[in-house]
Amino acid sequence: MSPxxxxxxxxxxxRFELTARLVSKLKNEEAVIGGIGNSNFDLWNxxxxxxxxxMLGSMGLTAPIALGVxxxxxxxxxxxxxxxxxxxxxLGSLATIAAVNPRNLTIIVWDxxxxxxxxxxxxxxxxxxxxVEIARGAGIAQSAWASDEEDFERLIERxxxxxxxxxxxxxxDGKAPAAxxxxxxxxxxxxxxxxxxxxxxx
Amino acid sequence: xxxxxxxxxxxxxxxxxDVRLIVYVPDNVLRPLIDAVHADDFFTVFAxxxxxxxxGIVCGAAMAGLRGIVLMQTSGFAxxxxxxxxxxxxxxxxxxxxxxxxxxxxxxxxxxxxxxRTMRPVLESLGMEHHxxxxxDEAHFIADRTIKQAYKTQAPAALxxxxxxxxxxxxx
Numbered sequence: 001m002s003p004x005x006x007x008x009x010x011x012x013x014x015r016f017e018l019t020a021r022l023v024s025k026l027k028n029e030e031a032v033i034g035g036i037g038n039s040n041f042d043l044w045n046x047x048x049x050x051x052x053x054x055m056l057g058s059m060g061l062t063a064p065i066a067l068g069v070x071x072x073x074x075x076x077x078x079x080x081x082x083x084x085x086x087x088x089x090x091l092g093s094l095a096t097i098a099a100v101n102p103r104n105l106t107i108i109v110w111d112x113x114x115x116x117x118x119x120x121x122x123x124x125x126x127x128x129x130x131x132v133e134i135a136r137g138a139g140i141a142q143s144a145w146a147s148d149e150e151d152f153e154r155l156i157e158r159x160x161x162x163x164x165x166x167x168x169x170x171x172x173d174g175k176a177p178a179a180x181x182x183x184x185x186x187x188x189x190x191x192x193x194x195x196x197x198x199x200x201x202x
Numbered sequence: 203x204x205x206x207x208x209x210x211x212x213x214x215x216x217x218x219x220d221v222r223l224i225v226y227v228p229d230n231v232l233r234p235l236i237d238a239v240h241a242d243d244f245f246t247v248f249a250x251x252x253x254x255x256x257x258g259i260v261c262g263a264a265m266a267g268l269r270g271i272v273l274m275q276t277s278g279f280a281x282x283x284x285x286x287x288x289x290x291x292x293x294x295x296x297x298x299x300x301x302x303x304x305x306x307x308x309x310x311x312x313x314x315x316x317x318x319r320t321m322r323p324v325l326e327s328l329g330m331e332h333h334x335x336x337x338x339d340e341a342h343f344i345a346d347r348t349i350k351q352a353y354k355t356q357a358p359a360a361l362x363x364x365x366x367x368x369x370x371x372x373x374x
Contacts, residue, residue, distance in 0.1 A: 033262070053265070057288020061258030064250070065289075068262025068270070071223065071246060076266075092251025093258075100248055185293040189265060198267040 008171065011148040015110045015172045016042040018152055019081065022108070023047055025156055028077065031069050031196065034181075035062035035082040037117040039110060041177035043081055050195030054181045054188050060089035063107050067097055070105040073196065077104045077160060084111040084125045091134060097165055098139025106159040106166040107135070112174050120174060135167040143167035208341050208367050209235035212300070213242070215345035216271070219353070221298065222246055223263050223270030225256040227278050231302040231368050236273065253278035254285040261295045269353070271298035276305055279324075279360075280317045286328055290358035298352055299360040303334070307365045321362070331359040336366035 015038060023046045026032070033053045034040025039062070040054040053069075055062055066080035087094075087109050097105065113126030125131060135143040142164065146152035152170055159166040181188075193199035206214075212235055216222075224239045224247040226232065239245040246268075250256035253274045260270040279301045290297040305311065305318030325332045331351060333344050345361055352359040 031266070055289070057292060058254075058258065058285045061254065061261075061285060061289065064255045064258030065262035068223075068259040068264070068268070069266040070262075071259075072263045072266035072268030090252070090255055093255045096248070096250050096255065096259075189293040189295060193265050196266045198265065 009147065010145045010171045012171045012173050013146070013149060013152070014175055015039070015112075016045055016175070016177060018110070018146075018149065018170055018172070019043055019046045021149065021153055022079065022156055023049065025153070025160060026051075029195070030077040030079060030160075031066070031073070032079045032081065033062050033066040033069065035080070035086050037083065038177050039081045039083050039086070041180045044181040045178050050191055052195070053192040056181070056183055056185055056188070060086050060093075062086060063090065063093045063097060066105060066107070067093070067100065067102060069196070070102040071100070074102070074104055076196075077106070079159075080105070080107045082107065082109050083116075084109060084113065084131060085115045085123045087131060088124055088129070091138070094135050094138035094140060094167070102165055103163040105164050106168065107140075109167070109169040110172045111169055112172045114174060116174055116176070132167065132169050135169075140165050140167045144169075146170045206338075207234065208335075208338055208363070209238055211338065211341035212345055213238055215342050215349060217244060218346055219269065219349040221269040221271055221349060223260065223268050224273060225250050225259050225270060226273035227251075227253050227256065227275075229273070229275035229278075229302045229304075231275070231304070231363065231365075232273050253281050257282060257285045257290065257297055257299075260297050261289055261293075264295050264297060269298075271300055273300050273302075275302045276314060276318045276321055279321055283324055283328070286330065286358060291328055291330065294356040295358065296352040296356055297358040298349060299358070300363065301360060302363045302368065303365065307369075325360055331357060332362060333360075334362040334364050336364045338367065338370070341367060
């Protein structure tokens with residue numbers, strides 16, 4: 001049916017562990033948008049931050065939401081955490097991001113080749129699609145696979161200190177998050193707006 | 203004083219309410235508005251590849267303090283039920299939509315006509331405030347008040363541009 005995937009030289013890592021490594025490097029109230037399902041659950045599990053937005057629906061829109069935040073607050077660095085199934089749903093958004101060219105935006109894609117939360121059906125990345133090549137083809141020149149945890153941290157450091165947009169992908173395992181984000185969209189939005197300084201702290 | 207064109211009334215309402223981000227999927231009826239905002243430094247303007255992507259962008263911007271609106275045609279609105287229900291309505295984010303109404307009042311394309319009939323029922327089902335702009339003398343009032351209410355009530359809202367407004371010539 002599909003060609004065999006190319007041989008990969010990237011280590012299979014863990015989403016929670018990488019999310020925790022990312023969060024530990026955020027010292028300047030950077031915004032983080034966690035995508036639907038496990039991407040935002042593991043962001044939640046990595047510690048509460050007022051600058052986190054947990055996206056509960058609207059699959060595929062993590063990167064567009066992050067782009068909107070990045071445009072609104074160009075001095076704040078913004079990270080989008082997205083799954084492979086989700087980014088495949090909205091590939092055009094990568095072309096938009098390349099065209100708009102926000103210097104403060106980083107897209108991170110966790111790629112385990114499965115729609116993990118719905119029963120681990122294979123995504124197209126399990127066959128032949130390569131999200132870094134797709135991002136580069138969309139025009140995001142600074143796109144890279146993290147080869148291991150240290151390389152991931154090095155790429156994050158680069159995104160924190162240089163001009164973006166950046167696209168970072170990591171191969172991850174199929175381990176489920178330890179806990180799930182409460183499904184409270186209004187509370188999540190209000191907390192995030194306070195974290196962004198756009199709503200008074202009550 | 204000459205009567206302003208419909209797009210000038212709309213632009214004035216955007217400026218009066220500090221709506222600076224314009225994300226669109228193009229439409230021929232919207233062209234004078236799109237051309238005018240592109241030419242005006244007040245606005246940040248670009249095209250998105252899909253309407254739901256544009257709604258995501260405008261929701262993110264709204265939460266972070268930049269007011270924005272999505273411009274689209276009727277068929278584009280028909281792709282939005284999920285993002286409106288699960289993001290803008292659920293999280294109470296004042297995403298603004300401006301929809302050029304195709305498929306009515308003489309449209310020759312049956313596909314446009316059928317999709318047009320889904321638009322108001324979807325907006326009603328979502329409980330979204332929506333107003334149809336038909337007259338030049340009401341255009342600024344409707345746009346201005348709808349934007350203000352969206353922000354004051356933290357709710358998405360839709361402005362529908364009727365052919366009664368956009369297909370009429372300001373000076374015959």
